[in-house]
Amino acid sequence: xxxxxxxxxxxxxADVPMVSFKNVTKAYGSLTVLENLDLDIRxxxxxxxxxxxxxxxxxxxxxxxxxRIQQGVIYVNGKPITHMEKNxxxxxxxxxxxxxxxxxxxxxxxHFNLFPHMTALQNCMEGPVQVLGMSKRAARERSEDLLELxxxxxxxxxxxxxxxxxxxxxxxxxxxLAMRPKVMLFDEVTxxxxxxxxxxxxxxxxxxxxxxxxTMLMVTHQMGFAKDISDRVCFFFGGxxxxxxxxxxxxxxxxxxxxxxxxxAVKSAD
Amino acid sequence: MSYWEFLVEQGPRFVDGALxxxxxxxxxxxxxxxxxxxxxxxxxxxxxxxxxxAVIYIELFRGTSLLVQLYWIFFVLPLFGLTLEKFTAGFxxxxxxxxxxxxxxxxxxxxxVPRGQWEAAYSLSMSPAKRMWRIILPQALLNMLPPWGNxxxxxxxxxxxxxxISVADLMFEAKQINGSTYLSAQTFGTxxxxxxxxxxxxxxxxxxxxxxxxxxxLGRTE
Ligand SMILES: Nc1ncnc2c1ncn2[C@@H]1O[C@H](COP(=O)(O)OP(=O)(O)OP(=O)(O)O)[C@@H](O)[C@H]1O
Ligand SMILES: [Mg+2]
Numbered sequence: 266x267x268x269x270x271x272x273x274x275x276x277x278x279a280d281v282p283m284v285s286f287k288n289v290t291k292a293y294g295s296l297t298v299l300e301n302l303d304l305d306i307r308x309x310x311x312x313x314x315x316x317x318x319x320x321x322x323x324x325x326x327x328x329x330x331x332x333r334i335q336q337g338v339i340y341v342n343g344k345p346i347t348h349m350e351k352n353x354x355x356x357x358x359x360x361x362x363x364x365x366x367x368x369x370x371x372x373x374x375x376h377f378n379l380f381p382h383m384t385a386l387q388n389c390m391e392g393p394v395q396v397l398g399m400s401k402r403a404a405r406e407r408s409e410d411l412l413e414l415x416x417x418x419x420x421x422x423x424x425x426x427x428x429x430x431x432x433x434x435x436x437x438x439x440x441x442l443a444m445r446p447k448v449m450l451f452d453e454v455t456x457x458x459x460x461x462x463x464x465x466x467x468x469x470x471x472x473x474x475x476x477x478x479x480t481m482l483m484v485t486h487q488m489g490f491a492k493d494i495s496d497r498v499c500f501f502f503g504g505x506x507x508x509x510x511x512x513x514x515x516x517x518x519x520x521x522x523x524x525x526x527x528x529x530a531v532k533s534a535d
Numbered sequence: 536m537s538y539w540e541f542l543v544e545q546g547p548r549f550v551d552g553a554l555x556x557x558x559x560x561x562x563x564x565x566x567x568x569x570x571x572x573x574x575x576x577x578x579x580x581x582x583x584x585x586x587x588x589a590v591i592y593i594e595l596f597r598g599t600s601l602l603v604q605l606y607w608i609f610f611v612l613p614l615f616g617l618t619l620e621k622f623t624a625g626f627x628x629x630x631x632x633x634x635x636x637x638x639x640x641x642x643x644x645x646x647x648v649p650r651g652q653w654e655a656a657y658s659l660s661m662s663p664a665k666r667m668w669r670i671i672l673p674q675a676l677l678n679m680l681p682p683w684g685n686x687x688x689x690x691x692x693x694x695x696x697x698x699x700i701s702v703a704d705l706m707f708e709a710k711q712i713n714g715s716t717y718l719s720a721q722t723f724g725t726x727x728x729x730x731x732x733x734x735x736x737x738x739x740x741x742x743x744x745x746x747x748x749x750x751x752x753l754g755r756t757e
Contacts, residue, residue: 378655424754
């Protein structure tokens with residue numbers, strides 16, 4: 266068992282990060298995927314995660330939203346989400362605590378994962394009505410505003426099966442936003458899309474960056490897009506952050522050899 | 536006597552029997568669906584006690600014959616102080632038996648819903664119960680409908696056994712008619728046709744209709 270006393274019960278101070286990974290290790294069975302990860306994300310910051318396949322990019326997001334970790338603590342807004350307080354110490358969170366603690370986080374997936382038996386509007390209203398307990402009317406209003414934001418208001422009564430990939434992904438973004446998250450996670454949200462519709466999704470994300478004070482963590486293979494909109498880019502290699510920095514620095518003047526190799530390999534593939 | 540005369544004469548008894556069969560079928564189906572849902576969900580539980588009792592139930596009722604189960608419920612349970620009327624014992628036995636088969640369909644249907652749906656529901660912070668009822672089960676149901684159609688027809692055929700504890704269903708009436716007229720071909724031929732029509736004119740089209748309704752809900756029909 267790990268000695269938990271080295272982790273504070275709560276992060277305090279003037280500049281508490283919105284998301285904070287402290288010494289986090291994630292393993293699937295005997296396979297350690299991420300090791301001793303330390304990563305802080307400021308409120309309102311847009312951080313892109315890049316790296317070769319299997320380097321643990323998706324796992325970083327999934328630890329925030331879907332997976333349990335083997336070591337370390339993750340804090341959101343200063344509060345631990347992976348652990349809860351008991352007798353003045355931290356113990357692994359139970360399911361209920363974990364779910365509640367993750368409420369300020371929203372996630373969008375590579376394959377959209379819209380609910381097929383609900384229309385676009387119903388997809389967006391589901392969380393506000395069923396989880397936040399909002400009235401149908403208020404939830405509808407909020408959802409329609411968000412569908413407007415992502416440019417899908419004219420398709421609000423369509424089921425996902427009638428929407429293109431780009432349209433589905435925009436609805437999925439609206440659905441996540443309807444929960445009013447503080448943190449948004451995007452896992453390769455354009456990878457399953459045809460090239461000609463990628464722009465409609467990236468434009469929505471650009472709009473979010475420009476107009477909303479969301480903290481975002483985005484895994485992407487689109488280097489140009491990451492360079493455009495990120496405050497910081499993290500290059501993952503073998504379950505560790507090999508190099509990170511502002512996009513201009515990381516893309517134009519990478520310091521580490523592995524970063525250089527990866528970037529030139531990506532460039533020549535384009 | 537022509538077949539027509541036979542029908543006119545025995546018609547009311549066939550109708551009476553068919554009605555009882557219909558009621559037995561409906562009650563057994565409701566029970567089977569409820570048990571299937573319960574046992575199917577329990578079998579997916581992470582609690583070994585809950586899961587274990589579902590496994591035992593399913594094994595027990597699938598691994599032994601419906602007729603023996605019927606006799607147990609009607610003749611043996613009273614020895615332990617639980618007496619059921621024959622009518623009740625009939626549909627309870629059929630419902631419990633087919634419910635065990637249905638539980639496997641429910642389990643399979645739920646497991647066939649893609650992981651991403653669970654994850655999306657979880658990422659909206661939905662409680663486990665809401666995830667199941669609102670997101671997973673409706674999709675599982677659609678996957679399950681075709682095999683449920685077959686199961687309900689099995690259930691219909693299974694109800695014929697209740698005649699053996701003297702519930703006056705179609706089979707029971709047919710045996711009575713045969714005993715008094717000795718017109719076996721006409722009697723059991725008629726029963727055969729009624730069972731067949733029941734399955735093909737009521738059950739199958741109903742399931743098709745249900746599937747269409749579900750598909751429409753998914754926006755998948757043209
Ligand atoms: N559920 C799982 N069970 C076992 N191993 C897993 C599981 N999920 C991921 N892994 C392993 O963890 C490692 C990191 O996976 P991850 O999905 O985070 O990579 P990634 O950087 O997102 O890759 P990609 O670019 O291909 O999406 C891989 O070796 C992968 O095989
Ligand atoms: Mg990935």
